[in-house]
Amino acid sequence: MSDLPERSPEEVVRDFHRLYYSNDKRTFRNTFWLGKPSAKCPLDLWVYQEILFDRRPDLIVECGTYFGGTAHFLACMCDLVDNGRVITIDVRERQPHRRPRHPRIEYRTGSSTAPETVTGVEAAVQQGDRVMVILDSNHRKDHVLAELQAYAPLVTPGDYLVVEDTNVNGHPVRADHGPGPMEAVDEFLAGNDEFSIDESREKFFMTFNPRGYLRRAE
Numbered sequence: 001m002s003d004l005p006e007r008s009p010e011e012v013v014r015d016f017h018r019l020y021y022s023n024d025k026r027t028f029r030n031t032f033w034l035g036k037p038s039a040k041c042p043l044d045l046w047v048y049q050e051i052l053f054d055r056r057p058d059l060i061v062e063c064g065t066y067f068g069g070t071a072h073f074l075a076c077m078c079d080l081v082d083n084g085r086v087i088t089i090d091v092r093e094r095q096p097h098r099r100p101r102h103p104r105i106e107y108r109t110g111s112s113t114a115p116e117t118v119t120g121v122e123a124a125v126q127q128g129d130r131v132m133v134i135l136d137s138n139h140r141k142d143h144v145l146a147e148l149q150a151y152a153p154l155v156t157p158g159d160y161l162v163v164e165d166t167n168v169n170g171h172p173v174r175a176d177h178g179p180g181p182m183e184a185v186d187e188f189l190a191g192n193d194e195f196s197i198d199e200s201r202e203k204f205f206m207t208f209n210p211r212g213y214l215r216r217a218e
Contacts, residue, residue, distance in 0.1 A: 013205045014172045020206070021173040028208075034076070036100050038069030043204040044164075045073060047213070051201070052077045055159055057084050057132040061121055063112035063147055064136035064164075065090035065099075071107075072100035079104070087124055089117060090137070112137050113146040122154065130156045136164040139177070144184035152188075152195065155216045161195060163212040171210060185211055193217075 020027050020041075028039050038045065052060075052074070060074050071088040078084035085104045089112050093099075099107065106124075110117040112135075125131060133151045135144060144163060155161045166182040168174040189195060194217055201213035 009205070017167065017172055017206050021167070033069050033073040034100070036069035036072050037067050038073055039066060040070060041206065041208045044207055044209060045070075047201050047204070047207070048074065048162075049077045049080075051132070051160055052084065053081055055130065055132065056081055057156075057159060058129040059125060059131045060084060060086045061131065061133045061151060061154065062086060062088040062136065063134065063151070064088075064138075065094070065107065066136075067094055068099040068105070068107070070134075070136075071105050072102055075102040075104040087121060089121075113143065113150055118150045121151075125154060130159055132159050132162075134162045134164065135181070139165050139168060139180045141179035141181070141183045141187075144181045145187055148184060148188040152192065152216075155195075157216050158218040159216055160198070161214040161216065162209060163214065164209050166210050166212040167208050182211060185214070189214075 028041055031038055031040060031042060062071055062074065065071060065088040068088065071086050074086050078086070085106070087106045087108060089108045089110065091111050093109055108117065108120065131154045133155055135147045137143070137147070148163070152161055163181045163185050166185060168177040169180045169182060171182050195214045196217065197211050198213045198215040202210060
């Protein structure tokens with residue numbers, strides 16, 4: 001018998017999460033979709049393709065483009081299910097000549113919470129569209145909460161509003177971050193009964209988005 005103390009699954013996952021996150025140049029910052037960087041946990045990308053197959057959204061709004069790898073992944077998944085388009089927003093263009101080009105992707109530049117940005121996205125929603133939103137821009141609590149308040153009304157019943165990187169500020173990584181996405185989710189849900197956390201989307205144990213898969217009631 002081992003003399004090592006027994007550890008709970010939660011402790012094992014927490015420690016692996018911290019190891020994975022702290023070695024970012026080897027792990028999530030070294031993750032690519034068709035050659036383009038997508039700084040995501042691959043387990044979350046797999047969950048995204050399951051959501052897209054299950055829900056078949058007509059429009060996916062992504063706040064936080066970075067280099068466009070995730071937008072390209074989402075567009076390719078839309079190809080596979082033969083439905084959907086992506087509007088991806090970033091406050092600045094990072095190497096625009098290297099961004100992946102795809103007929104389903106529309107790049108927009110501006111603050112995700114600026115009134116003109118939100119109004120522009122609202123105008124892009126066509127009658128009858130099923131809409132999914134992914135928040136992955138500035139991770140400070142106030143900004144994420146403003147995004148939640150701005151984009152939640154666009155999400156159609158039964159579809160998802162995903163808040164990424166709720167793992168920071170000690171959940172369980174980056175304890176020095178300060179209030180961030182997790183705290184924004186908690187405040188948002190305290191005042192909104194239309195959305196709830198879909199824990200079934202955390203089935204792979206480790207996710208960068210704990211409590212961040214929010215689904216609108218049907």
